[in-house]
Amino acid sequence: TKSQVREVARQMSLPVADKPAAPCLASRIPFGESVTPEKLRQIDDLEDAVYEQGFSDCRVRHHGAVGRIELPTEELPRAMEPEIRAALVAAGKETGFQHVTIDLDGIRSGLFSLQIVGKGDRG
Structure with a gap:
């Protein structure tokens, strides 16, 4: 089970033991765009940086030069603390994004998938 895997990871002092479950990083790239190791690395590195700031959950959406960070809406005010x-912003630029944005709509699971079936209202 997932809890058993987490327990073994804790016993082995692996840093992923308490990492929140998350869908495939490729789901952070818009449908029809190429999925590359570089894009996946950018997403993963920026999400790690967001978690390092103490946020409980996040998604980084890859929009070419823009990394769009989605957070739980109740945590948005904290993201604006200087x-x-x-x-x-520094972490996003270190990963290779030219611009880093915070999505004011908050986190939405399956956003790019919803757009494929015509249920997503933004991109």
Whole structure:
């Protein structure tokens, strides 16, 4: 089970033991765009940086030069605190994004999949 895997990971002192479950990183790239190791690395690295700032959940959507961070809506105000905002922007630029944005709609699971079937209202 997932809890058993997490327990073994804790016993082995693996840093992923308490990492929240998350869908495939490729789901953060819009449908029809190529999925590359570089894009996946950018997404993963920026999501790690978001978690390092103490956020409970996040998704980074890859829009070419723009990394769009989705957070739980109740945590959005904290993302605007000057030190945290600066850390997120710096982390995004370090990963290769030219621009880093915070999505004011908050986190939405399956956003790009919803757009494929015509149920998503933004991109």
